[in-house]
Every structure is written in C-alpha cells, then in structure tokens.
Amino acid sequence: MAEREEVGPADRAWAADQALTDLYAAHWHSLVRLSWLLVRDQQLAEETVQDAFVAMHSRWSQLRNQDLALAYLRRCVVNTSRSVLRHRKVENRYLSAETSARTSQGITNEPSAESRALEHATGARLLAALGRLPRREREVLTLRYYLDLSEAQIADALSISPGSVKTHAHRGLIALRSEVEGTP
Amino acid sequence: MTNDDLERRLREALHREAEQIKPHERRTEILAMAHNEKQDVEPPRRWLIPVAAAASVVLIGAVVWGVSNSGGGQQGTPAVTQATTSATAPSTAAVPVPVPSLASTATSNGSAAGATTQVTLPAYFVGATSATGDQYGLYREFVRTSVPVGATPAQKAKAAVAVAMNAQPFTNYEPYVQPWSATSVKNVTVTPSLITITLSGPGASGFTAAQTKLAVQELVWTAQAAIGQGTVPVKFVVANGSPTLFGTYPTAQTYNRPAPDLQYQVLAPIWITSPVRNQVFPGGATVVAAGQSCAFEGTTQWELKKGGTTVRSGVATASGGCPTRGTWQVKLGVLPAGSYTFRMYEVSMKDGQVIAETSKPFSVS
Numbered sequence: 001m002a003e004r005e006e007v008g009p010a011d012r013a014w015a016a017d018q019a020l021t022d023l024y025a026a027h028w029h030s031l032v033r034l035s036w037l038l039v040r041d042q043q044l045a046e047e048t049v050q051d052a053f054v055a056m057h058s059r060w061s062q063l064r065n066q067d068l069a070l071a072y073l074r075r076c077v078v079n080t081s082r083s084v085l086r087h088r089k090v091e092n093r094y095l096s097a098e099t100s101a102r103t104s105q106g107i108t109n110e111p112s113a114e115s116r117a118l119e120h121a122t123g124a125r126l127l128a129a130l131g132r133l134p135r136r137e138r139e140v141l142t143l144r145y146y147l148d149l150s151e152a153q154i155a156d157a158l159s160i161s162p163g164s165v166k167t168h169a170h171r172g173l174i175a176l177r178s179e180v181e182g183t184p
Numbered sequence: 185m186t187n188d189d190l191e192r193r194l195r196e197a198l199h200r201e202a203e204q205i206k207p208h209e210r211r212t213e214i215l216a217m218a219h220n221e222k223q224d225v226e227p228p229r230r231w232l233i234p235v236a237a238a239a240s241v242v243l244i245g246a247v248v249w250g251v252s253n254s255g256g257g258q259q260g261t262p263a264v265t266q267a268t269t270s271a272t273a274p275s276t277a278a279v280p281v282p283v284p285s286l287a288s289t290a291t292s293n294g295s296a297a298g299a300t301t302q303v304t305l306p307a308y309f310v311g312a313t314s315a316t317g318d319q320y321g322l323y324r325e326f327v328r329t330s331v332p333v334g335a336t337p338a339q340k341a342k343a344a345v346a347v348a349m350n351a352q353p354f355t356n357y358e359p360y361v362q363p364w365s366a367t368s369v370k371n372v373t374v375t376p377s378l379i380t381i382t383l384s385g386p387g388a389s390g391f392t393a394a395q396t397k398l399a400v401q402e403l404v405w406t407a408q409a410a411i412g413q414g415t416v417p418v419k420f421v422v423a424n425g426s427p428t429l430f431g432t433y434p435t436a437q438t439y440n441r442p443a444p445d446l447q448y449q450v451l452a453p454i455w456i457t458s459p460v461r462n463q464v465f466p467g468g469a470t471v472v473a474a475g476q477s478c479a480f481e482g483t484t485q486w487e488l489k490k491g492g493t494t495v496r497s498g499v500a501t502a503s504g505g506c507p508t509r510g511t512w513q514v515k516l517g518v519l520p521a522g523s524y525t526f527r528m529y530e531v532s533m534k535d536g537q538v539i540a541e542t543s544k545p546f547s548v549s
Contacts, residue, residue: 017215024211033202042205047412050210050217057218123197130194145191146198177190 016060020053023069028053030147031077037142038081048084052076074147074157078139085135122180129179130172137172140165209503209511212458212474216326217304300330305340306409307348308402310395312359313452313540320395321452322402323358323542326460337411342372344410345381348402357461363391363399363430370423372407378438379407379418386426396430401450404439415441448478448507453540454528463546471516471548478506479530479540486514489525500528523547 028049035045052073056063063069130138136158143154151169155162185193304326313321327347331339349364364387371382381403387396404418417438420429428434442450456475465471477484482502487494502510516526529541 016218020215020218021211024214028211029207030202032207033205036205037198037202041414042207043414044412045205046207046210049207050214053214054218057214122193123200126190126194126197127201141194142198145195146202148195173187173190176194177185180190181185 016057019060019063019066019069020057023056023066023073024053027070027073031073034074034142034146035077035081037146038078038139039084041084044084045081048080049073049077051080071153071156074143074149074153075159078143078157082135082139125180126176129176132179133172133175136160136164137168137175140168141172141176144169209474213326215458216460299333301333301335302328303331303335303340303343304328305344305347306406307344308405308409309348309351309354309358309360310363310398310402311361311452313454313542314538315541317359319540320361320398322398322405322450323360323452323455324405325354336374337413338372338374341374341379341381341407341410342369344406345369345372345403348406361391361395363388363395364403374411374413374416376413377416379411379416380421381407381418382421382423383429384423386422386424386428387430389430391430393432396432398450400429400433400439401441404441405450408441445507447509451476451478451509452542453478453506453530454484454542456526456528456542456544459526459544459546461544461546463544465519465546465548467521467549468518469548471519471546473514473516473526473528473544474512475528476509476511477502477528477530478509480533481505482508482510482512484512484528484530484540486526486528488516489527490522495524519548521548 031049031052032042032045035048036042039045039048055076056069056073059072060069063072130141133141139158140154143149143157149157151162151165154165158165160168306324307327308322308324310320311323313319327344329343329347331343335343346369349367349369351360351362351364354360355362366385367387368384369381370384371380373380387399391399400420403420407418408415417440419438420433420435422429422435427436433439441447454475454477456473458472458474459465473486477500479502482505484500484502486498486500488496496516498514500512500514502512504510512528514526523545524547525543525545527541527543529538531537532539
C-alpha cells in the first residue's frame with residue numbers, strides 16, 4: 001500500500017487527454033462505422049469504440065504515439081465487435097438484413113426505395129454477399145475496402161499474418177464475384 | 185466485372201452503407217470514463233477516504249486531473265478533494281463515498297475467489313429539472329462501484345441498478361429524489377431478448393405518477409446501459425409477489441426506453457457532461473463545457489460563476505432542437521485559478537421563466 005511515485009501525473013494525464021481528443025476527432029466516426037459494419041447495431045458500435053478509447057487512454061503511457069494508439073484502437077474495435085457478434089449471434093441478423101435495414105437507434109436518413117432498388121443494386125448484393133462470408137474474410141475485406149488499410153495494418157488489427165490477410169482477401173473477393181455474377 | 189471494378193464497387197458500397205449512420209457525440213463521456221478507469225490502478229484504499237463535510241463535496245465519478253494519494257504529491261489532486269462552493273444544495277453532513285466496502289476487494293494477484301474489482305458504470309437518477317421542482321427527468325452519472333472480477337453483464341447490471349436505486353449519496357448536491365428508498369435489487373438475469381430485474385419491494389410511496397414512471401425508466405436505462413446489448417426489454421419481479429411497481433406499473437409487462445424521438449419525455453432537458461462534478465483543471469488548461477440538451481431551437485443560456493459572481497455568460501446552440509436531443513459545447517478558454525460553477529438553463533419563449541437548468545461545480549488549480 002505504498003505511496004506510488006507519480007512523476008508529473010498532471011502532465012501525463014494532459015498528454016493522454018490530448019491524444020484521446022485528437023484521435024477522437026480524427027477517427028471516432030470511422031471507427032464507429034467500422035464496428036457498425038461488423039455488428040450492425042449503432043448503440044453497440046458506439047459502446048465498443050467508446051470502450052476502446054477508454055482503454056487506449058489508460059495505456060497511453062505505453063503507447064505514446066498516435067499511430068500506435070490508432071492501431072491499438074483498431075485491434076480493440078475489431079476484437080470487441082467480434083466478441084459482441086459471438087455473444088449475440090447476430091450474424092443471422094446481418095445475413096437477414098437487407099442492406100438498409102437498421103437495428104439501431106438514431107438512424108435518420110434511410111435511403112430512398114428507388115435508390116436501393118436500382119442505383120445501388122450491385123452494392124446491395126455485394127454487401128449481402130459480404131455478410132455471408134466467413135468471419136475472417138468479412139473482416140479483412142471490410143478493413144481493406146472501408147478503412148483502406150494496408151495488408152500490414154489489417155494483419156495487425158486482426159492479429160494474423162500478412163500472408164493470411166492476402167489469402168482471406170483473395171478468397172473473399174472470389175466468393176463475392178461468384179455471388180454477384182451468379183445473381184440475376 | 186474486372187477485379188478493379190469489383191473492388192471499386194465494394195469500396196463504394198461499404199462507404200455508402202457506413203455513412204448512413206451518424207455516430208453520437210461521446211467525447212466527454214469517454215474522457216470522464218477514462219479518468220475514472222485510471223483510478224483503478226491506484227491502491228484501493230483511496231475508496232475508503234471519507235468525504236469531508238461541506239457543500240457539494242466531490243463524488244465518485246469526478247474526473248480528476250493529476251490524481252495522487254491524499255496528502256501525497258505536490259502536484260496531484262486527491263481523488264476526493266476539498267469542498268468547493270456550489271450554487272445548489274449545501275450540506276453539512278458527511279457523505280460516505282457510495283462505493284461498497286473493500287472487504288472482498290481483489291487481492292494483489294487479482295484472481296482470488298470472490299474478489300471484486302472497481303468499475304465505472306453509467307447509472308440514471310430521477311431529478312428535478314428546474315428550480316421550481318415541478319418537472320422531473322433522468323440524469324446520468326458515471327459511478328464507480330465494485331463487481332466480481334470477470335463480472336457477467338448481469339452482475340454489472342445488478343451493481344449498476346443498486347447504485348441507481350440509492351440516490352441518497354447524491355441528494356446533497358443534486359436535485360435527485362429517492363423513489364426506490366428502502367428497496368433493493370435482489371437479482372438480475374439477462375438473455376438476448378429479456379432483462380429480468382428482481383426487486384425486494386414495489387418501490388417507495390408518496391411519489392407522483394410522473395416521478396414513479398421515471399423511477400421505472402431509470403432502472404430500464406441503467407440496466408440496458410450496463411449490459412450494453414441495446415434496448416433489450418426489461419421485466420420486473422417483486423420478491424414479495426406484488427403485481428405492480430408503485431401500485432401502478434404491472435410486473436406482467438415488459439418495459440423499454442422510449443423511441444429516440446420520444447426520449448425527451450424521459451431525459452432531463454439539459455445535461456452537463458463536462459466538466460464533471462468538481463473536476464479540477466490544471467492551470468493553463470483550456471476549459472470546455474459540453475453536454476446535451478433538448479431545447480427549443482436547440483438554444484440554451486449559460487453563465488459561469490466564480491464565488492457568487494457571474495463572470496461570464498452566453499448562449500449555446502445545440503446540434504439539434506427539441507425533440508432532437510442535441511449536443512452543445514461552450515469554450516470557456518483558460519481560466520484563472522479558483523472555484524467555479526457552470527450553469528446551463530433554458531428560458532421559456534413564452535414568459536421568460538427558466539424552465540430547465542442544471543449546473544456543475546469545478547475548479548482550476
């Protein structure tokens with residue numbers, strides 16, 4: 001129960017807050033949307049990313065670098081989103097969801113029926129097909145084509161090798177192509 | 185379709201899809217929680233520090249800059265700090281920190297059977313939304329409490345509901361009422377489709393219908409928030425077999441949060457989420473007040489008091505007007521050292537009366 005030696009705790013807290021504020025400004029929206037693409041529930045997505053930011057803040061003294069912190073945030077978001085999915089078994093929801101069906105609160109701008117019907121028909125089929133892919137392939141493709149991450153960054157976020165990223169991406173794209181081209 | 189074409193279409197589809205959701209503002213909540221989480225690594229005895237008497241003493245959940253142990257370092261501020269002045273509800277009573285005893289706190293290796301750990305959970309309380317005390321709404325507090333190590337969502341929910349039902353520790357400085365006085369939570373169970381809360385009794389008597397309706401809602405919101413699985417319906421069971429809560433709300437039915445466009449009926453019109461109560465900003469820090477409101481045209485007024493004197497005032501415009509619950513932010517800049525109170529209020533367009541208000545004390549070191 002000894003007193004802990006605190007060296008500049010106010011400064012350290014300030015630095016962590018600044019990092020959190022900067023990363024929040026730059027990445028809150030995209031990370032929530034990434035999580036939402038994986039779990040399809042806005043409230044869960046926001047809480048997942050919120051927890052990731054809180055965890056990042058507590059580890060700031062080890063991270064001390066915004067790039068490392070962002071990579072840490074991505075890992076947290078992907079891992080938590082995955083465990084949420086596992087817990088809720090919401091893959092079924094994803095599979096059954098039409099591309100615009102919302103499970104969450106606060107959705108205010110449903111796309112119009114006509115835009116769904118025609119303009120985005122291919123995109124809708126692609127997203128539906130994406131939802132049917134094995135989890136890892138879905139994660140790899142989402143990180144690559146939503147966040148535009150490199151293979152190395154995806155490997156870090158998913159804790160797999162770059163070679164596996166390449167394999168999953170390749171298989172996923174082949175599956176998507178066959179689904180889309182095979183669908184009238 | 186070429187590979188490039190497929191990739192382009194997938195990229196566009198994902199972006200189009202993702203951009204249809206509008207993430208809510210949570211920065212201040214994250215900062216508040218981050219500071220509370222950080223205290224987890226501190227020696228547990230800090231939670232035994234008695235809160236000194238006086239006006240609006242600090243509480244759990246207060247964000248503290250530069251935490252150190254009491255009486256310790258030269259630049260830290262104790263987690264439980266000195267009293268500061270407040271515009272509301274002074275008290276001379278000693279207030280125990282409403283965190284459970286440490287009798288079963290985790291041992292140093294953190295893995296002992298029956299060990300507990302401190303977590304921060306959101307809890308909702310029923311409080312008056314203006315000085316006249318005739319309107320009520322839910323306020324949210326981030327509260328530290330103990331849960332078993334590796335707690336299940338149900339255990340977290342039980343802990344959070346227990347905190348929400350005990351408004352007494354807050355009543356010296358917030359206009360909260362205690363409709364669950366003498367009632368306790370016996371159990372919480374969770375399935376993907378139902379949260380079941382077992383209570384020792386049906387709730388206290390002597391409260392208005394508006395207050396008891398909110399009392400039910402506060403448990404719904406608190407349990408759902410602790411579990412974090414969305415708006416799962418909540419069912420109540422009263423251990424003594426009562427078929428209703430407060431003699432009014434049947435236990436045979438389930439309860440849920442209102443739809444987003446009706447949540448203004450439940451939540452207090454104005455929340456200040458930053459600063460948190462008795463937050464201590466280091467000298468030279470930029471102070472930004474932020475919160476949520478559901479006000480006509482999203483417009484509220486604010487004032488910054490130092491001592492009893494209003495030193496600044498202004499108008500804030502939220503991101504949306506009622507019934508949309510918007511977020512607002514007021515940049516106060518760098519402030520001289522001292523104790524302050526930030527008050528946000530809404531004035532009726534009809535008669536100029538203050539129809540909603542809340543305030544938070546903070547200080548700059």
